[in-house]
Amino acid sequence: MDGPVLVGLDGTGNSVPAVCWGVEAAAARGLPLQLLHSWSSTHWPVPLARTEAERRSHGTEVLARAQAVVEQLRPGMRAVTELVDRDAADVLAERSGTASLLVLGSRGHDALAGFLLGAVSLRILGRAQCPVVIVRGDECSSGPAPQVVVGVQEPDADDAVLDYAFTAAAAHRVGLSVVHAWAPGTVMGGLDVPAADYGADATRAADERELLCAGLARWREKFPDVQVAERALEGRTVPVLLSACARAGLLVIGRQPHRSPMPLGPVVLALLHHSGCPVAVVPRG
Template sequence: MTGPVVVGLDGSPASVTAAWWAAREAADRRLPLLLLHSWTTQPLNVPVPQEALSKQRYGGQVLQRMEAELLHRHPDLTVTTELVSEPAAQALLDLGQTASLMVLGSRGHGSVAGFLLGSISLHVLGLARCPTVVVRTGDPTVPEGWQPPAEIRGDIVVGMQHNGPTIAPLLEFALTAAQLHGTRVLAVRALPVSSLVTHPHALTEPGDEAWQAEEHGRLAAELAPWREKFPDVELVPRVTRGAAAQVLLSASAHSRLTVVGRRRHPSHLAWKLGPVAHAALHHMPCPVAVVPHD
């Protein structure tokens, strides 16, 4: 896609971290960056009077300051700004119709690695038509200003719950990002503990090993066409027994990005994030991409 990378910017530390991550991603993908601020949806701690003119002035200053800082670091980046009166969630969803990628910020849980998502972020994540990445405030891998990243994480991890066409958008997104950043992709599938009872070869320890080897081979076969499509990217299958959310969290402990899926919904009045996506969004230490699929 050639649409812009869109980031919701409200002036909070979380949104600033998201803007820096989005700028680097847009520069690497050679895409324009669009900074959006809704002056009717501002943080509660904004130190300005509640009059509309003051809120618009504050929003304009937030956009101008961020644009200048990003262009100082990425002079070749095309940056545009939009100051809108629509509620933030609706404005983001409208832009998401043609965006290549959307980026949101999230407050952390303090000393506990994780995200704190508000209603706006959850609404956008549940309905966006494009992949949406959530970045935790203060993520040490995000170079803000002229500060280099404090650490470099490795793999891009993608959750492979099911086979079939639903996995195609997730793998396409993960492999494209890996090719861009020169890293490998770890494709993770969890084997539920309950299937130990029903699988004919999983009742003994050797049988358990054979069962996992069989499932590993099945996953490797599913990934074979993608290896041909992305020959320069190392694509590693991993099959682990356990709850899907916990398996994915363990695999992503040192990843640079985790990719999960979410079904598209026909109505803007009804949406739902699955339990694995919810767990990833609230507990991953790294940015999380939610990719919609049919």
Template sequence: MPGTITVGLDGTEHALAAADWAAQEAVRRGTDLRLVHAWVWHPTDTAYVGDRASEERTLRTMLSEAESRVAEAHPALDVSTELLVDDPVPALVAEAARAGMLVLGSRGYGTLAGYLIGSVSLHVLRMTERPVVMVRGTGQDATVRQPAGDVVVGVQDADEAGGAVIDFAFAAASERGTSLRAVYAWSIPTVLLWSPGSMWLAEQEGGLEPLHRQILADALSPWREKYPEVDVVEHVEAGTAAEVLLSHSDRAGLLVVGRRTHDTGLRRLGPVTHAALHHARCAVAVVPHA
């Protein structure tokens, strides 16, 4: 996965955790790291200590400090910074289009505030056609979590359309030298979807679970051939996709999920991706696919 890794900074500890994660990823891949902050000065009528120039200096200092932090940890890494004079969402979407990967910080939430993800990140995730990695900066340090643990991928679309998600996960596991855990959740079909004859054929094959295991195996087969060095663990379980997938995130180094791009009018992330972004304890890569 060639290309510069770009980090969107906003001055928070979560964004610094994202920069740390991205720096390690850039070193691993042998790519450059770009740190950016999008900003438009909005003067107000209220009393304000400072002006446009002082605010710009503050932001440039923030970028410089983040650059120094990364350079100290990775002296050989090529790091650049830029203050983008634009609104955050279009600026980050444009940056993502030019980068191999966009990395953003994520607060991560519990059940009560589970759907209060930052509006900028949410809009960027919905609009970009490139992979975006969300890195949590709370709890166990994201820079510690990154190297440890397998890459976990949620296989929802076990067909050609979901290939971009699976390919990203295999490539990430190959880069890290770790195994890949492919998780596929299934549910008992309703009588409206399965005829009595179909159910009888499934029972003749030993039940429904072997059929779903074969679906997952078939979906992974091309990528096993492309990445023979990656050790793959296939996990098939009955249950809701979000619950099954999240049950594997605690021991993951990276969780990979997909986002369909064909429904451009709604720009939905989907319930599984939403759940992963808000509740997974590791970094989450969201990969757009058809």
């Protein structure tokens, strides 16, 4: 897709790392950059309640500061700025249909602040039609260096997830680690096999890795310049992926579309909350 990299600005310090990430993503992939802020979605404490004119003026300042960050990072890069008066989640979810990537900021890992994602971000993540990158407010990097880590369930069922992961690794010229977490009693493809009948853990791990390598063959062919490491690891998905991305610059995961009543599953929520690097959430299918 050749749509823009869209950055949603909430008007706080969380927006700066998101802008930095969006700038480098747009530059690496040769895509236009768009900055959007909804002045009507900015929530002010009661003692600091603003008039409509003041909130519009504040929104203009938010966009101007973001544009200054763009100019500082990439002199000459043009970013389209847009100030809207509609609900931020509605607008960004709608625009995600034509965007290549949506970038949002989060509060970071301040335990006193509670969950790092706000209600708006959660609503967008559950409805977005394109990949969404969540960047913490304390994140200082502006790209996925030194490597991208992607978690897969089944290579044949994770086309959208792998496509984004390989594209990001290729665009930023970094390595890609493809991680599949497996548990005793099942093999890739969903086949149930009693753990006692399967043999030693080493044999099982080798078989899982072989299946993973076979499933990635077409992606290696499509992206010959990307250095790929396949890792089939025994364990639960969340701890396996958190360990794998401990030194990564980006974790890529998939989510099931049209989930109800909760738009995001527990695995996605746990990884968003605990990951030490930015997380890209890609809708499957």
